[in-house]
Amino acid sequence: MPQLIFINLPVTDLPRSIAFYEAVGATKNPMFSDDTAACMVVSDVIHVMLLTHDKWRTFTDRQIPDAHVSAQVMLCLSQASREAVDAVVDQAGGAGGRIDPNATQDYGFMYGRSYADPDGHIWEVMWMDPAAVSAGPEAVAADATAA
CATH class of the missing domain: 3.10.180.10 (2,3-Dihydroxybiphenyl 1,2-Dioxygenase, domain 1)
Incomplete structure (x- = not known):
């Protein structure tokens, strides 16, 4: 299996961000998406995880810039x-x-x-x-x- 990259980005409006990333060519993987996060597939090895701020905070206590x-x-x-x-x-x-x-x-x-x-x-x-x-x-x- 090739090495994959998952880029995690905090977003303020998940539906808006999903629509934006779909418009630039990514597809949503429903298997790894819910109302707090969306996995946007850019290529076979590149995935962008769009995370609501609440979801983001479950991974780190650092401030979201x-x-x-x-x-x-x-x-x-x-x-x-x-x-x-x-x-x-x-x-x-x-x-x-x-x-x-x-x-x-x-x-x-x-x-x-x-x-x-x-x-x-x-x-x-x-x-x-x-x-x-x-x-x-x-x-x-x-x-x-x-x-």
């Missing part, structure tokens, strides 16, 4: 093309997310944009030219300094 004003993590997902990056960010904006809370990154061989979900969690979406990746770190570094 307001992701609209502070950042604890930035999450990044790859896409197959520059156009796919733009499409995902546009979908997020259409679903009520904030598009490009961070500056667009365009290095020629790598392109990235970002969006924030309704609770302010920042997701970066990036594409990297497969040819640049296979050329190795030295070629990527050379391309980055030329950009």
